Amino acid sequence: MCNDYEQHILWAEYCRMLESLALEIPTHQTELDLPRVDNIHINDPAPIMRATSDTGVELTSMTFGFPPAGPKGGPVFNFRSEGRQFAGSKRCLVPASAFFEFTGTKYPKAKHRFTLNGSPFMAIAGLWREAAGNKPPTFTMLTTEPGPDIAPYHNRQVVVLRPGDWAAWLSLTKPEAKLLQPLPAGSLRVETVRPESS
Template sequence: MCNEAARRIAIDELRNDWGETRIPLVFPEGVPNMAPLESFRITDPTIIIRGVDGGRDEAECLTRRWSWPGAGGRPVYNFRSDGRDVRAGRCLIPVDSFFEFTKSADPKAKRKDKWAFRLAGHDWFCIAGLWRKDASVGEAFTMLTCEPGPDIAPYHSRQVVVLGRDAWADWLDPSVPSADLCQPLPAGSLTVAQVR
């Protein structure tokens, strides 16, 4: 399951590319710190984009924590989309890559191999997420997962739901069934590079 991602997107790039959705983007808490995040992990704050008043007429960009406490205090950082029709609390998590880890081929290696996945042909993309208010941490988000596509399957048995620009507005629209968007991508959609 994805427990690390990167966001190296400048605010001007975010605003410009988001403009393709024709959904006004507002910053109700001020423009967030967009310093590059080479890595963000569970419980770290990063930006999300969510519809205002549950629709697609306006979107807001906010900084929120990745994961809320689940049963037994374990963080809910990934959430299975399979068999669910998620309508409320949808958000987008802008990233330029996410990471998966595999057992190293070197039996003496103390750490797992780390693989970076990017959406082919794009500087950045969004992961489908859900946000909610939690009494102990405030508002937080989780990343949705689905069955792995052919680009991920050799590395992991699940994948985060990757959404290209053509799906961003639909994800913020609760009238669009989540199952229509929570699908693995076809072969060749993601590039992969070993980074450790």
């Protein structure tokens, strides 16, 4: 599953995209709220997008992965979406230039980079939680069955939302089942950035 993604979004591209979607950016936000990072892993801080109003979206930094549910578990970085209702959840978007999947059995495994065709960046459907005790605020990515672009590489995938559905996810103005599904074939471009070790 997706435990590694990239954030190389230019601030100007981010602003243009939100403006095209009629989403407002708080005046205090700058490119410093969208730092460039090559690899964001579990437990790393990263920016997420969350609603401030019906048309307002802010960037705020949170830790990737919900705290473990029990004493033996690890962070919950991917959360299965099928058959679930999210009206009572804190919903967010995870901005990303690309996400990575890994194949093979030998270390290091082959690394494959996925980008969204026709868009300078993507947003992955997510959930966030407030800080609790000495734990910072956290986020997780939602997953679904793999679409045709992902199926050759993994049996699950993160939910990549079309830009036109970003506001619908934040405000939940469309049913979850319509939003949280894989994109059609050809929506994602894949390149192998590291072959499997021989």
